[in-house]
Amino acid sequence: xxxxxxxxxxxxxxxxxxxxxxxxxxxxxxxxxxxxxxxxxxxxxxxxxxxxxxxxxxxxxxxxxxxxxxxxxxxxxxxxxxxxxxxxxxxxxxxxxxxxxxxxxxxxxxxxxxxxxxxxxxxxxxxxxxxxxxxxxxxxxxxxxxxxxxxxxxxxxxxxxxxxxxxxxxxxxxxxxxxxxxxxxxxxxxxxxxxxxxxxxxxxxxxxxxxxxxxxxxxxxxxxxxxxxxxxxxxxxxxxxxxxxxxxxxxxxxxxxxxxxxxxxxxxxxxxxxxxxxxxxxxxxxxxxxxxxxxxxxxxxxxxxxxxxxxxxxxxxxxxxxxxxxxxxxxxxxxxxxxxxxxxxxxxxxxxxxxxxxxxxxxxxxxxxxxxxxxxxxxxxxxxxxxxxxxxxxxxxxxxxxxxxxxxxxxxxxxxxxxxxxxxxxxxxxxxxxxxxxxxxxxxxxxxxxxxxxxxxxxxxxxxxxx
Amino acid sequence: xxxxxxxxxxxxxxxxxxxxxxxxxxxxxxxxxxxxxxxxxxxxxxxxxxxxxxxxxxxxxxxxxxxxxxxxxxxxxxxxxxxxxxxxxxxxxxxxxxxxxxxxxxxxxxxxxxxxxxxxxxxxxxxxxxxxxxxxxxxxxxxxxxxxxxxxxxxxxxxxxxxxxxxxxxxxxxxxxxxxxxxxxxxxxxxxxxxxxxxxxxxxxxxxxxxxxxxxxxxxxxxxxxxxxxxxxxxxxxxxxxxxxxxxxxxxxxxxxxxxxxxxxxxxxxxxxxxxxxxxxxxxxxxxxxxxxxxxxxxxxxxxxxxxxxxxxxxxxxxxxxxxxxxxxxxxxxxxxxxxxxxxxxxxxxxxxxxxxxxxxxxxxxxxxxxxxxxxxxxxxxxxxxxxxxxxxxxxxxxxxxxxxxxxxxxxxxxxxxxxxxxxxxxxxxxxxxxxxxxxxxxxxxxxxxxxxxxxxxxxxxxxxxx
Numbered sequence: 001x002x003x004x005x006x007x008x009x010x011x012x013x014x015x016x017x018x019x020x021x022x023x024x025x026x027x028x029x030x031x032x033x034x035x036x037x038x039x040x041x042x043x044x045x046x047x048x049x050x051x052x053x054x055x056x057x058x059x060x061x062x063x064x065x066x067x068x069x070x071x072x073x074x075x076x077x078x079x080x081x082x083x084x085x086x087x088x089x090x091x092x093x094x095x096x097x098x099x100x101x102x103x104x105x106x107x108x109x110x111x112x113x114x115x116x117x118x119x120x121x122x123x124x125x126x127x128x129x130x131x132x133x134x135x136x137x138x139x140x141x142x143x144x145x146x147x148x149x150x151x152x153x154x155x156x157x158x159x160x161x162x163x164x165x166x167x168x169x170x171x172x173x174x175x176x177x178x179x180x181x182x183x184x185x186x187x188x189x190x191x192x193x194x195x196x197x198x199x200x201x202x203x204x205x206x207x208x209x210x211x212x213x214x215x216x217x218x219x220x221x222x223x224x225x226x227x228x229x230x231x232x233x234x235x236x237x238x239x240x241x242x243x244x245x246x247x248x249x250x251x252x253x254x255x256x257x258x259x260x261x262x263x264x265x266x267x268x269x270x271x272x273x274x275x276x277x278x279x280x281x282x283x284x285x286x287x288x289x290x291x292x293x294x295x296x297x298x299x300x301x302x303x304x305x306x307x308x309x310x311x312x313x314x315x316x317x318x319x320x321x322x323x324x325x326x327x328x329x330x331x332x333x334x335x336x337x338x339x340x341x342x343x344x345x346x347x348x349x350x351x352x353x354x355x356x357x358x359x360x361x362x363x364x365x366x367x368x369x370x371x372x373x374x375x376x377x378x379x380x381x382x383x384x385x386x387x388x389x390x391x392x393x394x395x396x397x398x399x400x401x402x403x404x405x406x407x408x409x410x411x412x413x414x415x416x417x418x419x420x421x422x423x424x425x426x427x428x429x430x431x432x433x434x435x436x437x438x439x440x441x442x443x444x445x446x447x448x449x450x451x452x453x454x455x456x457x458x459x460x461x462x463x464x465x466x467x
Numbered sequence: 468x469x470x471x472x473x474x475x476x477x478x479x480x481x482x483x484x485x486x487x488x489x490x491x492x493x494x495x496x497x498x499x500x501x502x503x504x505x506x507x508x509x510x511x512x513x514x515x516x517x518x519x520x521x522x523x524x525x526x527x528x529x530x531x532x533x534x535x536x537x538x539x540x541x542x543x544x545x546x547x548x549x550x551x552x553x554x555x556x557x558x559x560x561x562x563x564x565x566x567x568x569x570x571x572x573x574x575x576x577x578x579x580x581x582x583x584x585x586x587x588x589x590x591x592x593x594x595x596x597x598x599x600x601x602x603x604x605x606x607x608x609x610x611x612x613x614x615x616x617x618x619x620x621x622x623x624x625x626x627x628x629x630x631x632x633x634x635x636x637x638x639x640x641x642x643x644x645x646x647x648x649x650x651x652x653x654x655x656x657x658x659x660x661x662x663x664x665x666x667x668x669x670x671x672x673x674x675x676x677x678x679x680x681x682x683x684x685x686x687x688x689x690x691x692x693x694x695x696x697x698x699x700x701x702x703x704x705x706x707x708x709x710x711x712x713x714x715x716x717x718x719x720x721x722x723x724x725x726x727x728x729x730x731x732x733x734x735x736x737x738x739x740x741x742x743x744x745x746x747x748x749x750x751x752x753x754x755x756x757x758x759x760x761x762x763x764x765x766x767x768x769x770x771x772x773x774x775x776x777x778x779x780x781x782x783x784x785x786x787x788x789x790x791x792x793x794x795x796x797x798x799x800x801x802x803x804x805x806x807x808x809x810x811x812x813x814x815x816x817x818x819x820x821x822x823x824x825x826x827x828x829x830x831x832x833x834x835x836x837x838x839x840x841x842x843x844x845x846x847x848x849x850x851x852x853x854x855x856x857x858x859x860x861x862x863x864x865x866x867x868x869x870x871x872x873x874x875x876x877x878x879x880x881x882x883x884x885x886x887x888x889x890x891x892x893x894x895x896x897x898x899x900x901x902x903x904x905x906x907x908x909x910x911x912x913x914x915x916x917x918x919x920x921x922x923x924x925x926x927x928x929x930x931x932x933x934x
Contacts, residue, residue: 021817037781041635041636041780041781042635044637044780045635045636045637045780045781047829048637048702048825048829049634049635050829051702051825051826051828051829051830052630052634052702052821052824052825052826052829053634054817054821054826055817149632154782155779155782155783155785156632156782156785157627157628157631157632157633160624160627160628160631160632161624161627161628161632163519164624164627164631164803164806164807165616165623165624165627165628165803166624166799166803167516167519167520167802167803167806168508168509168512168516168798168799168800168801168802168803168806169508169512169799170511170512170515235515235518235519297764297767297768297788300764300767301764312622312799313508313511313512313795314504314508314512314795314796314798314799314802315621315622315623315789315790315795315796315799315800316622316789316790316793316795316796317789317790318622318623318787318788318789318790319786319787319788319789320785320786320787320788321764321785321786321787321788322782322783322784322785322786323782323783323784323785326783328780328781328782328783329781329782329783331635331781332633332635332636332779332781332782333635333782334635335634335635335781336631336632336633336634336635339631339634339635340631343817343818343819343820344818345817345818346815346818347814347818348813350488350521350522350810350812351810351811351812351813351814351818352810353810354519354521357519358515358518358519359518359519359521361518362514362515362517362518362519363518
């Protein structure tokens with residue numbers, strides 16, 4: 001039998017407990033932006049939260065590097081410590097909230113909390129995307145829950161939507177804008193005609209990008225998130241190591257403008273798509289800058305906002321939109337998880353939502369990530385040529401290489417960088433039908449030697465999503 | 468103690484039951500569009516659904532008017548009957564799915580099922596919007612759950628989002644396009660310049676509107692849904708009788724065109740907004756055609772699609788988008804509820820999500836719907852005048868009536884109906900700042916006697932939503 005860690009601390013008379021249930025006692029590791037937001041929202045909305053949860057939710061212990069700073073946030077309401085393991089294992093703590101971030105010590109703290117029989121709430125996508133399989137297995141073994149709504153698109157209850165709201169569906173794909181920093185940069189590039197470096201500098205100045213923005217701009221943060229979404233959508237293990245990850249650092253303003261000319265916008269998309277065609281049985285798991293039709297709802301998601309689209313075989317296409325970061329926005333997710341945990345007291349695992357939406361026996365260990373070469377999408381190619389007359393030459397050559405050319409045109413002057421005279425390169429813009437990445441890669445490599453081609457060819461994926 | 472109706476039917480050895488849990492046995496009342504979709508999806512995705520629910524979900528009994536038709540849908544997989552009360556009370560049924568619709572006999576069936584100790588899943592918004600308080604009270608009394616994700620915006624798990632995903636938040640407002648028929652008609656009117664009657668006829672021909680479309684086009688269906696959303700957002704009783712309900716039957720194509728000229732689109736919105744200003748403490752609960760800025764995400768929701776926006780004090784603005792009707796789209800919601808119910812076996816009410824998101828003791832019985840006169844929004848006025856020169860006259864007169872005029876212009880020729888010559892009326896278009904409905908109503912009434920005014924004045928609300 002599973003013994004609930006909270007229940008063991010209850011007064012012995014269950015009748016009294018039922019009338020006035022004891023608050024859920026929270027130990028928190030980390031009291032930075034997310035931790036302090038969580039404290040603030042728990043305090044401000046405590047009556048409504050208790051009315052929903054059926055019991056209070058009380059922060060009883062906080063681990064912080066700076067106790068003085070922690071004291072300024074939580075006052076004397078909670079015990080303070082420098083020792084994360086004390087919070088993870090303390091008998092007065094029912095649930096451990098890990099909002100310190102990082103993977104290496106966080107993994108040990110979370111595993112220690114689980115072994116101590118405590119439920120865990122975390123917003124740490126890096127941790128779960130890399131160590132989720134181990135952590136979920138440990139939680140199953142110890143009969144506790146690890147909740148992580150705050151790990152993906154914080155203000156949007158997308159984990160709950162996937163693993164509870166859409167349980168009837170065979171999920172076909174999940175695709176979304178799940179990194180606010182890069183969406184802010186891409187919006188700036190498009191709206192103000194900026195290059196990547198300028199837009200990044202603006203994002204940093206405005207607090208939308210960190211001093212070291214690598215995780216965001218290289219697509220790693222989005223890849224952590226799409227990995228977790230895929231695990232919940234398809235009932236597959238967490239497979240971050242197999243994801244294809246491409247950021248926006250090499251994206252040129254010229255391609256943003258050329259995409260616009262073709263009726264598209266460029267977004268950094270996380271895509272997880274189930275594929276069952278011939279020998280390619282598996283999952284596309286990838287983060288890439290991609291062209292989305294300008295009229296598509298995802299193209300309307302601007303600034304630092306996030307949106308996740310899900311295609312289910314019964315529900316059809318649904319979309320979930322909201323802020324992807326922020327102190328209280330993340331607190332919203334962390335506290336929703338705490339309210340769920342507040343209801344777990346006395347339940348068995350069969351009465352709970354499993355960590356990845358699927359019970360362990362139903363998780364498909366065989367479901368693998370397809371290699372890059374097997375991914376099929378439409379493509380955008382920009383081929384710099386010496387003269388505009390070479391447009392047909394390029395088009396004919398691509399068709400001969402089995403690239404299914406759908407549309408070809410020259411970049412108009414207004415798409416070209418200011419000051420480009422008639423002597424500048426002409427840019428041949430190509431849209432293809434769906435084609436294997438391998439075919440495109442081969443063609444692009446060969447194009448480098450084509451006499452008409454004046455500079456490196458740029459390719460981007462075109463996501464032709466329903467919805 | 469609450470005795471779970473399912474548990475009482477379990478094999479006595481709980482060890483054996485834990486290893487191979489018995490399927491959840493579903494009795495269904497009604498096997499029309501939604502019922503047959505539910506049967507189909509349950510059958511098609513049964514392995515994945517069981518993998519998520521931790522046990523199978525099996526349709527064991529169906530009540531239908533035509534047994535022959537029911538037999539064609541479910542074959543010999545389920546017992547068939549004409550008697551809804553048999554399904555509602557049968558000992559072999561764990562959970563009753565009510566998808567027959569209507570309020571009058573449906574209420575009695577649902578109450579009978581509750582009294583027989585069965586959980587209920589229903590997609591019946593009319594039933595819950597009018598009898599929800601009684602039904603939820605009965606369910607609490609008998610220790611069972613009534614789940615109704617399918618009652619609002621079927622493909623979108625919005626009930627779950629409000630009452631579980633956003634539990635940290637004090638909800639400030641909920642606003643949405645929650646009737647697909649009217650959104651289809653409005654999209655047609657705008658895109659093809661049709662009048663209401665023509666657009667309705669097209670919707671009927673294409674199956675987007677019923678032969679008797681009254682519930683949809685008069686806003687009643689949307690009012691049922693916003694009533695349920697408000698109950699979950701604010702923890703208030705179901706107060707459909709107090710909602711202000713205005714449909715789109717009187718909407719003129721001219722106003723769709725004039726709104727477009729001003730940079731807006733007209734949508735039938737359900738709005739529930741908490742207000743705490745001076746003596747107006749309560750909730751706006753209303754369904755009305757309203758102007759939404761054309762660049763706003765809600766304005767991009769076209770055809771028969773639905774979208775619900777929620778503003779929480781912590782999460783900020785979130786939006787949930789998807790199909791609002793359809794056989795398998797509704798099945799998606801019904802089955803999600805069934806999976807939740809499958810996990811309730813052996814739980815107590817304290818371990819469950821309460822019917823309206825708030826536990827009974829926390830439901831605010833005092834929270835009332837504000838009267839129409841007290842509602843504050845921006846407004847659009849279209850004032851037909853004899854000559855274009857009278858535009859200033861109207862504007863000055865409105866300001867004198869305490870209507871805070873923000874912008875005034877004349878309708879351009881292309882907004883006017885084809886064939887309008889220079890001798891036709893001029894249309895003065897006015898946008899106001901936020902103003903009490905009472906002030907606008909008074910001004911519009913008085914305007915009728917103004918010598919410049921050539922025909923009845925049209926007013927519509929302008930919803931200036933964040934997001």
